Amino acid sequence: MRLLPDLRERRRSPELMDQPGLDPAEHRRALDALRRVNWFSVGTRAVWPRIRSYHREHRRDDPSRPIRLLDVATGGGDFPVRLARLARREGLNLEISGCDMSEFAVEHATQYARRSGVEVNFFARDVLTQPLPEGFDILTSSLFLHHLDEPEAIGLLAAMRTAGDLVLIDDLERSRAGWVLAYAGIRLLSRSSVAHVDGPLSVEGAYTRDEARELASKAGWTRTQVIPRWPCRFLLVGEDR
Template sequence: MHEPRQGTDLDKRHRSPEIMDAPDLPAARLIETLKGLRRVNTVTQSSRLMWPDLLAAARRIPGKGLRVLDVACGGGDVLMELSRWAAKASLDVEFAGCDASPDAVAYARDTAASSGAPIEFFVLKVGRDPLPEGYDMIMSTLFLHHLDEDDAIAFLREAAAKAHDRLVIQDLLRSRLSYWFARLGTRLLLLNDICRIDGRSSVEGAFTRAEAEGLAKAAGLEDAEIVPRFPFRYLIRWVRPDRP
């Protein structure tokens, strides 16, 4: 049974490779896991946590279409939900998502096409490929904890430099409560073994709010907000003071 490492009580971050990140994971197993993560995002309302910033970004550029990029988008379910809400609100938003996994990108494209969501998906590996230019809002959900500290700082710095309006990062908080929430939640949602094991590893590798604040400052985002969100989440929100 996977338990928190002895003697740490999750006081320190312990990052370990997650199964779903393995390049040789069969596509069928990855897709099964992405479906499980979609269920998690639905229950924890991940899209709803990003929606206020999308609205705020749209208000900052009235009369002009908003361009949104979701980095490490996985199966694209957060973007698809945001796309539906934007259409209902009559917002002019162009959505795109990128992920390091070609299988995840193919699955996201197929799912979006089936639902009629006009979203572009493409392969991009953070740290290897530069983030593209031209997006107003750059976001990511449950990705930051996959990176070591130096790579997380580099990602925040590059994403903020590329975002015309704002950067919004949603991730897990590391704590004993969030650890047990992940253990119980993945079982109650009947998720597969990868989701159950990776869910616990994710919390062990996650950052605290203080650590997230330190990452943002190290990336040069001195005025970034670290906003707590239920359940056991936080947002790193950085808004460009003056749009170019």
């Protein structure tokens, strides 16, 4: 294991999976590695109680209308696919979509949803340069915030908060324990050389809970919760209540 870096200050470095021209086979292996990591960290279980509560509260107004959810920067699509499975299991009328700037990721996610037997609509959208689509009630994002510089993060959080009633951001928290877990865990869960490099870099570029709360405040969020969760992550929640 290489020496533990100084994590007192955020240091964002370019990650291999974000580089243009990445070999498709390597890209696919890296997306599969992220799916395993997300399964292990049970991110969907962290957000599901809030989605269920929102659904129950707002379906009273019009039971025939589905609650629409958009997963922003969806990557390989495992996060919304797991949400779709939970919705089907509990009989919730959710209409789930996911967007990503990568056409490759969108195609990968579409195939994964089809194999999983759930209906999720994936489409290409660069949320940093294009406006978010309208008409969604809930917006989620998993493991994307740490990819963004502070102005980008503030802009995206402001756009998401304007676009939806409930915003749920699940991300890494920068810490020594998180770095060690990322370094060792990704090697246990995957053989992807891209993921082996990007995992620790992601933690080095991640925000702390206090930093995430400050980002939300600068983005104009007025009702914000930052909830620590296992393993070395946090859930940033914004809602109209």
